[in-house]
Amino acid sequence: MGNCLNTPTADDISLLRGSDSQDGSETANLGPPPPYQESVPIYHPSPNVSRTVTQLTEEEQIKIAKRLGLIQHLPTGVHDGCCKKTKECVICMGEFILGDRLRYLPCMHSFHKDCIDDWLMRSFTCPSCMEPVDAALLTTYETNN
Amino acid sequence: MASMEKRLQKELQALQRDPPVGVKVDTDKLTSNLSEWTVNLTGAPGTLYEGENFVLHFKFGSRYPFDSPQVIFGGANIPVHPHVYSNGHICLSILTEDWSPALSVQSVCLSIVSMLSSCKEKKRPPDNAIYVKTCSKNPKKTRWWYHDDQV
Ligand SMILES: [Zn+2]
Ligand SMILES: [Zn+2]
Ligand SMILES: [Zn+2]
Numbered sequence: 428m429g430n431c432l433n434t435p436t437a438d439d440i441s442l443l444r445g446s447d448s449q450d451g452s453e454t455a456n457l458g459p460p461p462p463y464q465e466s467v468p469i470y471h472p473s474p475n476v477s478r479t480v481t482q483l484t485e486e487e488q489i490k491i492a493k494r495l496g497l498i499q500h501l502p503t504g505v506h507d508g509c510c511k512k513t514k515e516c517v518i519c520m521g522e523f524i525l526g527d528r529l530r531y532l533p534c535m536h537s538f539h540k541d542c543i544d545d546w547l548m549r550s551f552t553c554p555s556c557m558e559p560v561d562a563a564l565l566t567t568y569e570t571n572n
Numbered sequence: 573m574a575s576m577e578k579r580l581q582k583e584l585q586a587l588q589r590d591p592p593v594g595v596k597v598d599t600d601k602l603t604s605n606l607s608e609w610t611v612n613l614t615g616a617p618g619t620l621y622e623g624e625n626f627v628l629h630f631k632f633g634s635r636y637p638f639d640s641p642q643v644i645f646g647g648a649n650i651p652v653h654p655h656v657y658s659n660g661h662i663c664l665s666i667l668t669e670d671w672s673p674a675l676s677v678q679s680v681c682l683s684i685v686s687m688l689s690s691c692k693e694k695k696r697p698p699d700n701a702i703y704v705k706t707c708s709k710n711p712k713k714t715r716w717w718y719h720d721d722q723v
Contacts, residue, residue, distance in 0.1 A: 555674050
């Protein structure tokens with residue numbers, strides 16, 4: 428619902444916007460978003476740790492860049508209204524509505540893209556089953572190649 | 573409405589519609605933006621805490637559910653338990669490092685009820701005296717050394 432709705436074009440920039448993307452004003456953002464926002468992005472190198480870019484250590488910056496890269500590889504889709512699939516995003520507890528942007532994790536759990544991307548920047552685990560995402564991802568790569 | 577408030581609104585509705593046994597939200601003590609909750613817990617029948625009433629205080633930051641809530645026991649009766657300090661702080665990993673946004677007020681309450689239910693001997697954590705003297709007011713700032721889960 429509400430803030431979890433995302434236009435198909437408002438893409439990964441929302442991730443970089445950090446905490447500011449979480450208020451309700453988001454839905455008005457139609458079309459491709461501007462490449463940079465005035466607000467300072469807040470990063471979360473680990474759960475419960477918030478930093479702006481200048482406060483990040485080099486190691487944390489690398490970690491975040493890698494994380495962003497990994498997240499891009501996770502499949503996304505648009506909710507097609509099929510009732511056999513998961514109906515609710517456990518992060519916002521909002522129901523999936525036809526047209527919602529979703530992201531699918533290798534463990535087959537799905538979430539609103541905005542909701543899960545925000546979490547994955549903090550912790551690379553599935554909120555539902557606590558399965559570490561990167562390990563699962565690497566296994567998928569190996570079997571595919 | 574902030575996403576934190578929206579989600580808490582949903583949690584509150586679900587808890588009122590279908591309250592788990594021994595868990596009751598004190599709706600009179602909710603703050604207007606839902607950032608602070610008081611939940612009354614009752615010790616489960618057949619356990620060491622049978623019939624005892626406890627009060628849990630929840631504090632939610634604007635980044636909930638991405639950040640865990642701050643959860644402490646309050647009121648006159650703090651359960652005497654190997655993972656509960658006499659100042660109400662709780663040693664429970666889901667409240668810090670094992671937090672997941674799929675967890676909720678309900679699942680936190682149920683974990684605490686089950687932690688109480690599985691207790692075999694009412695006693696304070698071994699480091700209670702020193703912890704209570706030296707800890708931060710916010711248990712989330714504690715670098716917990718989680719006790720052995722077998723207790
Ligand atoms: Zn969601
Ligand atoms: Zn999963
Ligand atoms: Zn403990």
